[in-house]
Structures are given as C-alpha cells and as structure tokens.
Amino acid sequence: MLDINHVSYAYDSFEALRDVSLTVGQGEILCLLGPSGCGKTTLLRVIAGLETGYKGQISIVGQDLENKPVHERDFGLMFQDFALFPHMTVWQNIAYGLKRQKLPQQEIQNRVEDMLGRVGLSGLDKRDVNLLSGGQKQRVALARSLAPNPRLLMLDEPLGSLDALLRDQLIIELRDIIKSVGLTAIYVTHDQKEAFAIADRIAVMNRGQIEQVDTPQNLYYAPRTEFIARFLGLSNIFKLDSSDMIHHRLLSSVLADYSSAPAVLIHPVGIYLDAPIDRPYIELNGQVEQLIFRGEYYQTAIRMTDGMTLYTTTRKSSVVIGEPLTIFVATEYILPLN
Amino acid sequence: MRLPERWWYGLYLIPLVFLTLFFLYPLASILDVSLRPDGDFEPSGFVRLFTSTYYAETLIFTVYQAVLSTALTIALVMPSAYIMTRYRFRGKSLLMSLSTLPFVLPTVVVAVAFMSLIGQRGLVNDVLKTLFSLDYAPIQLERTLAIILIVHVFYNYAVALRLIVSYWSSIGIETEEVARTLGAKEWELWRDIRLPLLRPALLSASALVFIFTFTSFGVILILGGIRFSTLEVQIYYQAVNIFNLPLAGALSLVQIGVMFLMMVVYTRMQNQIQTSLKGSKLVARFPRNNREKWSIRFSVLFIIVLLFSPLLALILRSVSIGGEFNLTNYLNLTESSRGSLLFITPVESIWNSLRFAGIATVFALILGTISSYLINYRGRFAKVLDPVFMLPLATSAVTLGFGFIIALDEPPLNLRSSWIIIPISHTLVALPFVIRSVLPAIRAIPKSLHEAGRVLGAKPYELWRTIDLPLISRGLVVGATFAFTVSMGEFGASLFVAQRDSITMPVVIYRLIGDPILSSYGQALAMSVLLMLVCAIGFVAIERIRVAGVGEF
Numbered sequence: 001m002l003d004i005n006h007v008s009y010a011y012d013s014f015e016a017l018r019d020v021s022l023t024v025g026q027g028e029i030l031c032l033l034g035p036s037g038c039g040k041t042t043l044l045r046v047i048a049g050l051e052t053g054y055k056g057q058i059s060i061v062g063q064d065l066e067n068k069p070v071h072e073r074d075f076g077l078m079f080q081d082f083a084l085f086p087h088m089t090v091w092q093n094i095a096y097g098l099k100r101q102k103l104p105q106q107e108i109q110n111r112v113e114d115m116l117g118r119v120g121l122s123g124l125d126k127r128d129v130n131l132l133s134g135g136q137k138q139r140v141a142l143a144r145s146l147a148p149n150p151r152l153l154m155l156d157e158p159l160g161s162l163d164a165l166l167r168d169q170l171i172i173e174l175r176d177i178i179k180s181v182g183l184t185a186i187y188v189t190h191d192q193k194e195a196f197a198i199a200d201r202i203a204v205m206n207r208g209q210i211e212q213v214d215t216p217q218n219l220y221y222a223p224r225t226e227f228i229a230r231f232l233g234l235s236n237i238f239k240l241d242s243s244d245m246i247h248h249r250l251l252s253s254v255l256a257d258y259s260s261a262p263a264v265l266i267h268p269v270g271i272y273l274d275a276p277i278d279r280p281y282i283e284l285n286g287q288v289e290q291l292i293f294r295g296e297y298y299q300t301a302i303r304m305t306d307g308m309t310l311y312t313t314t315r316k317s318s319v320v321i322g323e324p325l326t327i328f329v330a331t332e333y334i335l336p337l338n
Numbered sequence: 339m340r341l342p343e344r345w346w347y348g349l350y351l352i353p354l355v356f357l358t359l360f361f362l363y364p365l366a367s368i369l370d371v372s373l374r375p376d377g378d379f380e381p382s383g384f385v386r387l388f389t390s391t392y393y394a395e396t397l398i399f400t401v402y403q404a405v406l407s408t409a410l411t412i413a414l415v416m417p418s419a420y421i422m423t424r425y426r427f428r429g430k431s432l433l434m435s436l437s438t439l440p441f442v443l444p445t446v447v448v449a450v451a452f453m454s455l456i457g458q459r460g461l462v463n464d465v466l467k468t469l470f471s472l473d474y475a476p477i478q479l480e481r482t483l484a485i486i487l488i489v490h491v492f493y494n495y496a497v498a499l500r501l502i503v504s505y506w507s508s509i510g511i512e513t514e515e516v517a518r519t520l521g522a523k524e525w526e527l528w529r530d531i532r533l534p535l536l537r538p539a540l541l542s543a544s545a546l547v548f549i550f551t552f553t554s555f556g557v558i559l560i561l562g563g564i565r566f567s568t569l570e571v572q573i574y575y576q577a578v579n580i581f582n583l584p585l586a587g588a589l590s591l592v593q594i595g596v597m598f599l600m601m602v603v604y605t606r607m608q609n610q611i612q613t614s615l616k617g618s619k620l621v622a623r624f625p626r627n628n629r630e631k632w633s634i635r636f637s638v639l640f641i642i643v644l645l646f647s648p649l650l651a652l653i654l655r656s657v658s659i660g661g662e663f664n665l666t667n668y669l670n671l672t673e674s675s676r677g678s679l680l681f682i683t684p685v686e687s688i689w690n691s692l693r694f695a696g697i698a699t700v701f702a703l704i705l706g707t708i709s710s711y712l713i714n715y716r717g718r719f720a721k722v723l724d725p726v727f728m729l730p731l732a733t734s735a736v737t738l739g740f741g742f743i744i745a746l747d748e749p750p751l752n753l754r755s756s757w758i759i760i761p762i763s764h765t766l767v768a769l770p771f772v773i774r775s776v777l778p779a780i781r782a783i784p785k786s787l788h789e790a791g792r793v794l795g796a797k798p799y800e801l802w803r804t805i806d807l808p809l810i811s812r813g814l815v816v817g818a819t820f821a822f823t824v825s826m827g828e829f830g831a832s833l834f835v836a837q838r839d840s841i842t843m844p845v846v847i848y849r850l851i852g853d854p855i856l857s858s859y860g861q862a863l864a865m866s867v868l869l870m871l872v873c874a875i876g877f878v879a880i881e882r883i884r885v886a887g888v889g890e891f
Contacts, residue, residue, distance in 0.1 A: 012624045050515050053626055070518040077519040083512035087534040096530070100521030148520060 001026040001184055002047070002152060007056035009046055016042040017054070018208040024152075029178060029185045031199035033192060035231065039208040040188045044154050047186065049073055060151060071100070076145030076153040076183075080160040082137045084129045090116075090140050091125035097148035115143040118177060134162050138170060146181060153178065153185040159194065171197045192232055196220070204228050221267065226337040229265045235311050236266040237337065263337045270333020271312040273325075281328045286310070288319050302327060353709045359751065360762055361730055364741025365594075371744055372587025383588030393572070393585075397592065400552060400568040403483065407490035407551040408544050414491060415498045415543075421637045422499065423506040425630065426622045429638075434503070435881045437496035437641055442820075442877045443870060444827025445556030446844040448648070450851060450866040452489050452561065453480070455651035459859075462651075481563040489561060490551045492644060497550070498543040505539035505611055511621045542607035549600045553593070553734040556829045560848065569593045570736045574833065577740050587744075590737045597732040649870065656863035667860035680849055681838040684865055687846040691869075694757070694842060695825035698764035702821040703814065705765065706772025713773070714780050731770045738763055739834025757840040760832060764825035771824055772817035779813030780806070815883050823876035826869060843869050 002024040009017040016039050024030045032040035045051045047058060049070040058065045065073065085093050094115055098108045116122045119139035124132075129140060138158065145153060158174070159167045175198045178185050189195050195202050196216040203213040204227075212224045223229040229237055239262065275281060289309065290301035297313040302325055304310060310327070319325060372383045387393045422434065440448065456462050456479050463475040470476075479485040517531050533540070555570040567575065569589055576586035625631045656667055671684040682690075730738075742763055747754035753762070783806060791801045829844040836845055843865055850862035 048515075048519060050518070070515075071521045071523055073519065074521075075519050077516055079512045079516065081510065081512065083510065083516045085513055085517070085531065085534075087537075096517065096522075097520030100526070144516075144520070150519075154519075 001028075001061055002186075003057075003059050004043075004047070005057040005059075007043075007046065007054050007058060009042060009051060009054040011042070011051075016208055017046065020056075020208070020210055022203055022210060022213065024184060024186060027182050027184055028200045029175065029187060029198055031187045031189060031195040031202045032205055033189060033195045033202050033231075034205035035190055038205040040190075040205045041156055042208075043205070044156055044186060044188050047152075048075055048077055048154055074148070074151045076148070076150035078141050078145050078153070078155045078158045080157040082141040082158075082161075084137055084140055084144075086130055088129065089125065090121065090127045090129055090132070093129055093140055094125075094144045094147050096144065101148060111147055112143075115147050118146070118180075119143045135166050135170060138162065142174065142177065146177070146183070151184070153183045155185065155187045157189055158187075160189075167194070174198060204231065206231075221269070222335060223265065224338060226263050226265075229335075229337055234265055234267060236268065236271075237263055238266070238308060239263050265335045265337050266310060266329055267333040267335060268312055270330040271310070272328040272330070273314065273318060275328045276330055280331045282331060282334075284310070284327050284329060286325055286327070288321050288323055288325050291319065291321050349708055350712050353705045353712065356705055356765075357730075360742075360746075361733075361738075361766055363751075364738065364745040365733070367745035368587045368590050368737070368741050370587075371583045372585075372591055375584040380584075381588075383582075383584030383586075386585050387588045387592070393589070396567055396569060396572045396589075399566065400570075403486060403490075403558075403566070403568065404548050404552040404554075406483075407487055407494070407554075408547040410487055411491050411494045411498050411547050412540065412544060415495060415502060417633075418637045418641060419499055419502040419506060421634055422503045424511075424622060425634055426624050427634050427638075433638060433641060434496075434500065437499060437645055438881070439874065439877050440493050440495070440645060441497060442823045442827070442873045442880070444829060444844050444873060445554075446560065446829050446847045447652070447827070447866045447870045447873070448489060448492065449557050449560040450847060450862055451648035451652035451870075452485060452492070453851070454655040454863060455648040456485065456488075460651065461654060480561065481565060483562075483566060485561050486554075486558055486566060489557045490547075490554065492648065493557075494547040494550055495641075495644060498547055501543045501546070502536065502539045506536060507621060509535055509621075538607050538610045542604060542611060545600050545604035545607060549597060549604065552596065552600070553736075555734065555736050556844070556848075560851065570734060570830070573736050573740055574830075577743070578834070583744060586740055590740055593737055594733055597734065598729075601732045652863065652870065653867055656860075656867045659860065666857075667864035670857060670861050671864055680841075680846065682841065682846075684843075684846055684850070684861055686839075687841055687843050687865075688868065690757075690840055691826055691843040694761045694764060695822050697758075697761035698768055698825040699818050699821040701761060701765040702768040702772045702825075703818050706769055706817055706821075707776050707810075707814065709769070710773050710777040710780050713777060730766050735763075735767055735828060735830030736834070738766055739831035742831070742835050755837065757837070759835045760840060760842065761825070763831040763835055764828050765821075767828055767831060768821035768824045771820035775817035775820060776810060776813045779810040783809050812883055816880050819876045819879045819883070823873045823880075826872050826876075 002022075004020060004022040007017055007020045008015070018039075020039075020043060022030075022043075032043060034040045042051065046054050047065075049065065049068065060073075085096065088096070091112055094112045095108050098111055103111070112125065113122070116125060119142055121136060121139050121143070124136070129137065132140065141158070155174075159170055162170065171194055187195070187198055199216055201213060201215055202219050204211045204219065206225075206227045211228055212219060214222075219228070220232060223232060223234065226237055272281070275283075284304055286302040286304040288300060289303045290299075291314075292299040294313075298315065298319075300312050300314045300319060302310045302312065312327070373379060373381050375382065387397075422430065454460055456477055458475050458478070458480050460475075460477070463477050466472065466476050467474075479488075513535065514527055514531050517527055522530060552568075553570055554568065555574070558566055558568050559571050559574070562571070569592065573586050573589045573593070576582045576589065625634055658664055659666060671688075674680050674683050742759060743754065746752065746759060753759045787805050788801060791805050796804060826842075827844060828842070829848070832842050832845050833848070836842060841849075847862045847865050847869070850858045850865065853859070
C-alpha cells in the first residue's frame with residue numbers, strides 16, 4: 001500500500017536516511033525500531049511530508065507523494081508529547097480534522113462521539129485538555145488522529161512520555177483499536193518490548209539504513225546483523241578474528257560458511273544444561289564464573305576452556321560458582337551475523 | 339566596630355526614605371495641586387479635562403497613536419519573528435542583539451536622526467531632489483502622524499521581537515505539524531494554532547509597546563509639533579507654557595492611572611509566560627530552499643534598514659555641510675551661536691551630562707541594590723513594598739519632572755535651584771533598570787552558600803563582600819551601565835528641572851533644533867552623534883556583560 005523506493009534524505013549536511021526501501025501492506029502495523037538518531041523519526045516525517053526535498057520515491061496506493069502538501073495527504077500523526085492543542089477542549093481537538101474536511105455539523109458531532117467511545121473517554125468532551133492525565137491525553141491524541149479516517153496512521157513514540165505500567169496496558173489497547181478500524185500504521189519506537197507487542201512486522205534501523213525487516217519472532221530468533229543482536233540485548237556475540245584459533249575450530253564444525261561472517265551469535269534460547277535429544281548440538285566445557293540473582297532466574301556467566309565467556313540463564317539449584325560445567329548448544333542457534 | 343546583626347536592616351531605610359521624599363511626595367503634590375489648587379477642594383482641573391473637547395481629544399489621540407503604533411509594530415514584527423524562530427542562519431544572534439540598540443538611544447537623538455533621514459532637510463529628500471532635479475522636497479513627513487508611527491516602530495521593534503521570539507522558540511513545532519496532517523492550510527495554521535498559542539506573548543508585547551508609546555514625549559514634541567499633542571506633551575505645555583498647574587496635575591493623574599493598569603496587564607502576562615515556558619526546544623533549522631533563503635534575506639535587510647539608516651543618516655549629516663565633508667559642526671560646539679537661546683555652550687552641557695550621569699549611576703546603584711535585597715527578602719513587609727518599587731516604572735518622566743517642580747520648590751525641601759535635583763530625577767528613572775539587572779542575580783544565589791559561609795564564621799558584612807558581591811558583580815555592572823546611558827539620554831524630566839546653566843545634552847539638542855539659525859541645527863546634529871556614541875558604547879558593554887535573561891524587559 002505504501003511503497004518507499006530508494007529514499008535518501010539529508011538534514012543540512014547530515015545524511016539522515018541512506019537508500020531506504022520499504023513496503024507497508026494494507027492493514028499492517030509496521031514498526032520502525034532503532035536507537036535515537038538512527039533515522040526512524042526522519043523517515044516518518046519524510047513520509048508525512050513534514051520534511052521535503054528527499055531523493056527517491058514514495059507512493060501510496062500507486063500515487064506519488066512528492067508534490068502532495070501535508071494537509072492533503074489524509075494521514076494521521078501522533079507525537080510523544082501528544083501535541084494536543086492546548087487552547088481547545090477535548091471535543092475541539094478531536095473535531096479539528098473533521099472541520100478541515102468541511103463535514104456537516106451533525107456528522108462531526110456523531111464522529112467525535114464515536115471516537116470518544118472508542119477510546120473510552122465518553123463524557124469528557126468539554127474538558128480542558130491541559131487538565132487530563134497522561135493516559136487520557138494519549139487517548140485524545142489517538143482519537144484526534146483517527147477521527148478523519150486517515151489512510152495511514154503514523155505514531156512517533158506515542159507512549160514515550162508515560163510510565164511503564166500504563167505503557168504496558170495502553171500498547172495492547174492501541175493495537176486493538178488500530179486493528180478494529182483496520183488501519184495501516186507506522187509505529188516508531190526505540191523500545192523492543194513495545195515493538196514486539198504491537199507490530200506485525202518490524203524494520204530495524206541503524207545509521208539511516210534499514211538493517212532487517214521481519215516479523216517480531218523472526219527478528220528475535222534470527223537477527224541478521226550484530227547491531228540488531230546487540231540492540232535486542234543478545235550478548236553472546238563472538239567476533240571471528242584469526243587470533244582465536246580454538247574458537248574458530250569450534251564454530252567451523254557447525255558453520256560451513258562462517259568465514260564470510262564477521263561474527264556469530266550463540267542465542268540464549270539454544271543453550272542447554274542437558275543434551276537435547278531432538279536436534280544436533282555441540283558440547284562446550286567451562287567453569288561457572290558468576291551467578292547473579294534476577295528473580296525468576298539466575299544470570300550465569302560461564303568461562304569456557306578456550307577463554308571465551310558465555311552468558312545464559314539457569315536455576316540456582318543446578319550450578320555452583322567455581323564448579324566445572326558442561327553446556328550444550330543447539331547448532332541451529334549458532335547464527336552468523338553480518 | 340561591631341554592629342548588632344539586626345542593625346544591617348537599617349540599610350533598607352535608605353531606598354524607602356528616598357522613594358518617599360522624591361517619588362511619593364511629588365506624587366502627592368500632584369494630587370494636591372489638581373484637587374486643591376488653593377487649599378480648598380476644587381477639582382477644576384478635572385472639570386476642564388472632562389468638559390472640554392480639546393482635552394478629551396488629547397486623551398483620545400494619545401490612545402489612538404499608541405494603539406496604532408502597537409498594532410503597526412506587532413504586524414511588522416510577526417514576519418521577522420517567524421523567521422527568527424524557525425530558521426538558523428549566520429549572524430542571527432548578532433542581528434538580534436544589535437536590534438536592541440534603539441532601546442538605549444535617547445528619544446532626542448532618534449528624533450534628530452529621523453529628521454536627518456526623512457525630514458524636510460533630510461538625506462532622502464536631498465537624494466530625490468538631485469536625482470529628479472526637483473526644487474521642492476518630495477517627502478513631507480515632518481509634523482505628520484506617519485513619522486511619529488515610524489519612529490515608534492523603530493523604538494519598539496526589537497523589544498517586541500525579542501519577547502515574541504523567545505516565547506515562540508519555547509513552543510514545540512509538533513502541534514502545528516499535527517494540524518497540518520489533519521488538513522490545515524497555511525492560513526489556517528496562523529488562525530487556529532500559531533496566533534492562539536502566541537497569545538500571552540502577543541498581549542505582553544502589545545502591553546509593553548502600548549506603555550512605551552502612550553508615554554512617548556520627546557518624539558512627539560520634536561516631530562509632531564503642536565498639532566499632535568499627547569497627554570505627556572500636554573502636561574508639559576500646561577505646566578511650563580501656560581502654567582495651568584491644576585490641569586497639568588489632572589492630566590498626570592489620568593496618565594498614571596492608565597499606565598498602572600497597563601503595568602498590571604503586562605506583569606500578569608509576563609507571569610503567565612514565565613510559568614508556561616517549558617524551556618527552549620530546537621525549532622530553528624537552516625533554510626532549505628530559495629523561497630526560505632530569500633525571505634530570510636528580506637527580513638534581515640528590513641531590520642538593518644529600519645534600525646541603521648536613520649543612525650547612518652545622522653552621522654553623514656553631522657559631518658557634511660552643503661554636500662562636502664566638514665567638521666565645522668563639531669568645532670562649533672565650544673561656542674554658542676550668535677543670538678542663540680542657550681546660556682551655556684554645548685560643550686559645557688556635555689560636562690553637565692557626564693557629571694549628572696555619574697552621580698545618578700552611583701545613587702541608582704546603591705538604591706537599586708538595597709531595593710533588590712528588600713524585594714528578594716521574603717516577608718510580609720516586603721510583599722507590601724513590591725508595588726511601591728513598581729510604581730516608578732508606571733510613572734512617566736514628564737510626570738516625575740512636573741511633580742519635582744511643584745513639590746521641591748519650597749521648604750521643607752527646596753532643591754529647585756540646585757543642580758542636584760537633576761541627578762536625583764535621573765536616579766528615579768534609572769532605578770527600575772538597576773533593579774531588573776541586579777535582582778535576578780541576587781535571586782540566583784543559593785541559600786546554602788550563605789549557610790555555608792556562616793558556618794565557616796563569616797560576619798554579615800563579610801558574607802556579603804565575599805559571597806554576594808562576586809556573584810552579583812555582573813548584574814551590578816550591567817545595572818550601572820544601564821543607569822549611565824539612561825541618565826545621559828533622559829529628556830522629559832530634565833526639561834522640567836534643569837536650570838539655565840545646568841542643562842544636559844538632550845535638552846541642548848532640543849533647544850538647538852528649535853533655533854531657526856542654521857549653524858544651531860548643525861550643532862544639534864553633532865551633539866546627537868556624540869550622545870549616540872556614548873549610548874552605543876554603553877549598549878555594547880551591556881550586551882557583552884549581561885548573562886542571558888538579565889536586564890531584559
């Protein structure tokens with residue numbers, strides 16, 4: 001539905017987007033995930049038309065967007081600090097886009113009521129927006145962007161200024177509302193938990209480029225680059241430099257083409273304390289170096305005989321600091337990284 | 339000598355006694371002369387004021403020109419404010435700080451500068467005459483409302499610009515962007531988002547410009563002539579030329595009333611702005627296309643032409659006679675023109691000005707610093723006094739001068755014939771500037787520093803000398819510089835209180851341009867340039883020394 005072809009964009013002299021291509025399907029929630037400064041917000045703003053003068057092509061249902069002014073695009077936009085119009089009531093905020101469409105008064109009234117109901121704010125229409133709580137503001141902002149029935153909804157860290165508890169609750173609500181309306185949405189965030197919870201697909205961005213576009217599950221179990229693995233908090237990453245010969249031998253037994261990859265990831269879900277019966281594995285010997293209590297589990301550091309350190313999670317009862325330990329790594333979870 | 343600690347509070351009496359003697363007492367005298375001219379209740383001044391259409395017209399004109407000036411200033415500021423808020427470009431901060439220069443320029447100098455640019459004998463007329471071989475001056479702006487409005491815009495442009503830009507920069511751009519995605523066109527953005535969000539800054543800037551133009555005196559006296567008389571000019575005429583003191587008193591009271599009301603509006607809006615400032619967000623960016631680049635260029639050019647063409651014209655005029663480079667105007671300053679109305683030579687008035695400004699600076703600095711501590715001191719007592727220190731701001735220099743001549747000309751306080759009355763009046767005019775420079779510095783001193791100092795054994799005076807003084811020294815220097823330049827340029831009060839041999843530079847310039855002799859006009863130009871230079875040096879010092887936000891109006 002939305003097609004982004006080889007888009008590059010420079011702020012003043014800083015290259016914010018470098019040859020980005022991406023497709024978003026009808027009714028899909030696509031998440032742009034990455035650290036601050038990676039270009040995700042810039043990409044959103046370029047799509048919205050708030051930044052002009054990009055190279056490449058952006059089109060929606062086959063129609064080129066280049067010379068289409070922002071106010072004629074029929075897109076919805078939500079910001080981190082909600083950007084509610086502080087001089088208007090809840091009702092006036094939600095009705096703003098409808099009034100720009102010159103809809104009849106009665107229809108505006110009905111639509112605003114409908115939206116208020118959908119986001120659970122019925123009866124608050126005359127309220128001063130400055131007096132609302134953070135969660136309520138977020139709902140008003142959502143209702144305001146949904147009211148004119150946008151072709152595409154864009155959300156820029158819409159939960160970023162709320163506390164963690166509220167965030168967990170609202171993200172589910174947000175997904176339900178977007179899905180119930182059948183909207184196509186682009187959701188920008190730096191928080192992987194948020195991205196996993198809301199997205200159909202995630203595009204991970206780094207330094208102005210998209211590194212991988214995948215479902216949350218594929219992304220987590222099979223990250224394609226070192227940057228993504230680190231960003232998702234997967235820490236068993238080993239650089240394949242020539243100084244580490246034992247290490248090499250170990251990995252070459254399972255990876256035919258390892259020499260082309262600069263690093264490998266041993267995914268924590270593939271590390272076992274008992275040999276798995278249903279899949280190929282390799283055996284590694286080491287010593288328990290560190291055991292940190294994390295509540296549900298212990299974070300365990302194991303120093304291998306060849307000098308490298310592996311991190312995994314265990315239950316306390318099974319391991320003791322300083323004791324030797326044998327672990328089993330499923331070969332399918334030894335992943336080459338680019 | 340060891341003083342008990344509480345004795346230091348005795349210092350607070352100094353500004354209180356000063357304000358009572360030289361501010362409240364003259365104010366009371368104005369009230370007295372307008373309501374009881376001969377000792378009995380007899381509000382003849384007020385009766386004349388409200389029954390005669392002439393004075394009602396004066397009041398209406400005063401409001402009318404102030405409203406027009408305000409509207410015109412804000413309208414002309416808005417495009418530049420938008421550009422200054424939204425775009426970054428080289429030299430922007432320099433331009434912003436240069437644009438404040440008019441604020442410290444004396445009204446008399448500015449009036450003369452505009453005369454030399456677009457006046458009858460001005461530069462533009464001369465150029466047009468030669469270009470098109472005309473034998474008359476094509477631009478006839480002297481003694482019109484137009485030239486008054488132009489000068490008022492010149493004066494208030496930067497004040498309004500700074501206020502609006504600093505507020506606008508603190509408002510994020512997101513609301514606007516959301517509105518655009520919701521379908522708002524450019525003009526709808528102005529109507530629905532920008533102007534409503536800027537309301538506090540617009541009201542505050544308008545109130546300030548209104549205050550300044552409502553009390554405009556020198557500009558209207560010199561450029562408007564008798565046709566356009568405002569309350570200020572009328573007070574001066576009634577008191578000095580016609581000697582109708584009850585009427586002048588009644589006019590002064592109306593003036594003070596309106597001013598106080600506007601001050602309240604301004605202060606309210608300022609507080610609203612302070613509380614809603616969320617800290618500056620980065621909304622400015624470099625221009626991206628030619629349209630943006632050209633609008634920046636146009637805006638910069640507009641500001642430069644508005645602010646510097648009159649000053650440049652003044653300098654050019656002062657060093658040329660009949661189109662040739664000539665310093666006669668300056669050399670002539672040591673002597674009075676034949677048949678001149680002056681009793682001293684222009685050079686002597688320079689000495690007067692410097693002397694009085696020096697004394698006023700010392701006075702204002704001492705009083706302003708103690709007053710700042712008094713305002714900063716949290717107590718019921720200080721709260722009551724707060725408005726007392728605000729009042730001088732709401733009182734125009736002309737009203738002050740008028741109050742001085744009717745209150746201080748008889749025992750118990752007869753200073754009418756003493757020159758000291760001039761620096762005292764300047765002190766009152768400069769006091770708010772000093773307080774505005776010093777008070778923020780005092781407020782910024784953390785209380786814990788005093789506590790630490792006391793624990794380490796510092797006595798009250800040592801505490802002040804070793805902790806406060808170094809921390810407020812910048813504020814003191816800025817305040818002193820403000821006081822000096824304000825005193826150098828003070829016109830309204832000086833016109834009332836200065837005696838024949840104690841007149842100051844602005845008064846001399848005013849007398850010289852009223853003189854029909856051509857060489858006197860030349861002297862006025864030279865004097866104006868000198869006065870402008872003194873104030874410009876002061877301005878540069880202020881801009882260099884002040885920390886952001888200090889001494890801002």
